[in-house]
Amino acid sequence: MNAKLLFLIAVFTSFATQLVHSADAPKKAPAKKSESKADQSTYPFYGKVTAITSRTLTIVRGESAEAAETKFSLNAATEYVNGDKPSSFEAVKVGSWVGGAIKKATGEGNDTVLKLNVGVKQKAAEKDKPKSPAKKKEEPKKKADAKKKSE
Numbered sequence: 001m002n003a004k005l006l007f008l009i010a011v012f013t014s015f016a017t018q019l020v021h022s023a024d025a026p027k028k029a030p031a032k033k034s035e036s037k038a039d040q041s042t043y044p045f046y047g048k049v050t051a052i053t054s055r056t057l058t059i060v061r062g063e064s065a066e067a068a069e070t071k072f073s074l075n076a077a078t079e080y081v082n083g084d085k086p087s088s089f090e091a092v093k094v095g096s097w098v099g100g101a102i103k104k105a106t107g108e109g110n111d112t113v114l115k116l117n118v119g120v121k122q123k124a125a126e127k128d129k130p131k132s133p134a135k136k137k138e139e140p141k142k143k144a145d146a147k148k149k150s151e
Contacts, residue, residue: 008149042114046099046123052092059098072102073110075081082119091118 048060050069057074060067082088092098099120103109 024029031106040104042101042103044069044099046120047097049094049096049098050120051091051094054089056110057092057098057116071110073105073112074116075112075142078113079115081115081117087118092116
């Protein structure tokens with residue numbers, strides 16, 4: 001019986017020691033599922049083409065006169081698409097709306113276009129969205145007829 005008691009005390013002490021050490025250990029921060037926006041090296045873009053050369057793409061991000069122009073670099077690795085279909089540099093026209101993915105520049109210079117989608121439709125501005133016509137309440141015929149008879 002003494003051997004069994006000593007064995008149980010040893011097992012209990014072993015578990016108690018492990019629990020104490022695990023409670024004192026600093027907890028690690030959970031791993032982030034995705035990088036924060038500030039740490040991302042690529043990001044999407046959307047805008048209207050104001051100028052394009054074989055090496056640069058200049059866009060504005062809106063129709064307003066205050067919209068700032070942004071320049072991006074183009075290179076041989078830039079992928080041109082029109083929706084799901086392949087496209088080419090020649091399909092990009094001044095005045096057309098484009099979107100795609102950009103890689104941030106690591107030093108001096110412009111961010112680089114990784115993928116350029118030339119088949120993008122312009123997002124409708126709030127003032128350009130068609131408004132549903134206001135429904136005019138019509139008086140029921142019976143009330144209108146009753147008014148005419150009483151006059």
